[in-house]
Amino acid sequence: MAFALLDKLVKQKKLRFDEWRDLLSQVDSPSFEEAKKRAQALAREHFGLGIYLRGIVEFTNICRNECHYCGLQKSRRELVRYRLSQEEILSSCAAGHALGLRSFVLQGGEDPGLGDAWLTELITKLREHFPDSAITLSLGERSRESYAALFAAGARRYLLRHETASHALYRKLHSPAQSFYERLNCLYELKALGYQTGAGMLIGPPGQTLEHLAQDCAFIQAFQPEMLGTGPFIPHKATVYAKAEPGSVRLTLYVLSLCRLLLPELLLPATTALRTQKASGYTEGILHGCNVIMPNLTPPSAKKHYQLYDGKAGQKTLEQTLEDLQKQVTSIGYHLVFDRGDHPRFAKNCEKSP
Numbered sequence: 001m002a003f004a005l006l007d008k009l010v011k012q013k014k015l016r017f018d019e020w021r022d023l024l025s026q027v028d029s030p031s032f033e034e035a036k037k038r039a040q041a042l043a044r045e046h047f048g049l050g051i052y053l054r055g056i057v058e059f060t061n062i063c064r065n066e067c068h069y070c071g072l073q074k075s076r077r078e079l080v081r082y083r084l085s086q087e088e089i090l091s092s093c094a095a096g097h098a099l100g101l102r103s104f105v106l107q108g109g110e111d112p113g114l115g116d117a118w119l120t121e122l123i124t125k126l127r128e129h130f131p132d133s134a135i136t137l138s139l140g141e142r143s144r145e146s147y148a149a150l151f152a153a154g155a156r157r158y159l160l161r162h163e164t165a166s167h168a169l170y171r172k173l174h175s176p177a178q179s180f181y182e183r184l185n186c187l188y189e190l191k192a193l194g195y196q197t198g199a200g201m202l203i204g205p206p207g208q209t210l211e212h213l214a215q216d217c218a219f220i221q222a223f224q225p226e227m228l229g230t231g232p233f234i235p236h237k238a239t240v241y242a243k244a245e246p247g248s249v250r251l252t253l254y255v256l257s258l259c260r261l262l263l264p265e266l267l268l269p270a271t272t273a274l275r276t277q278k279a280s281g282y283t284e285g286i287l288h289g290c291n292v293i294m295p296n297l298t299p300p301s302a303k304k305h306y307q308l309y310d311g312k313a314g315q316k317t318l319e320q321t322l323e324d325l326q327k328q329v330t331s332i333g334y335h336l337v338f339d340r341g342d343h344p345r346f347a348k349n350c351e352k353s354p
């Protein structure tokens, strides 16, 4: 059969490791277009032509970790470090709220100064100011107690990319102090606590093979995240990977479409990294099954110090950005949706609660 593995994926939502590897290796075959066609149809079936928006506030670039690919790694002594005040975070969200956004992502490095008391106070204030909006956290690894406290304060979604599901590759890309198992454990804790949980991997970091990516797909299949953030690796000039090849846009698009086929209800952003690698990244991502875009709400004075990779897209004002996004998505027949955009499995329980 022409598309036997795609057929099996669509029907059973489950492939063996070797099948994932074989399907991934078909990135330059007609499977690429077929996966795109099917992923697009499936996303439309579940979400229509609407694209959800998440306003992201990158509120601290302080980080205890040493991810070799990331521009925020601890050893970069020359980088100006910042942590926004609660007032600055609230006013960044207010600017987004005024323009219709109802979903906010608070992202930062693994900042040791972020205590639970400060964070719960912040979440409480956000809940008071924007009771109609969803709050997503993306603060890296924390204890179960901390995740539970933040949930109790009203956070309901958490993004924690696994980065790679290969232990061997994880070891190459991170410092010895970082634990692959701890990262996976955090993901399972978040899920068990009731968060809508987001995982995700880099596409094409140095040393990654299709076997590694097949491990990512197998992990996603087992973990069943509600959200998935995945984009191409992009070298950062101040890291050891300054001269490395960036991840392939084509492979990224193919993986996005396969992830949509695996998890039809997945909240799947067309990432800024994809947009950075290709001007049409957002629309191409959508046509491969993505249903989320994350405009940046970080104040410009801070944003310039939050360069995870070189040439990070999005230097316009928020108003211009939203106008531009509106234009891009309407050019392919879609529209922006201004609401919380919960995962379908959570939408009913979340109407009145955080």
Ligand code: 5AD
Pocket: 069, 070, 071, 161, 163, 201, 202, 231, 232, 233, 234, 235, 236, 273, 308, 309
């Ligand atoms: N290229 C692409 N993505 C990167 N990230 C960090 N550094 C890079 C890079 N050089 C991603 C990681 C992290 C997310 C916030 O940004 O996957 O989880």
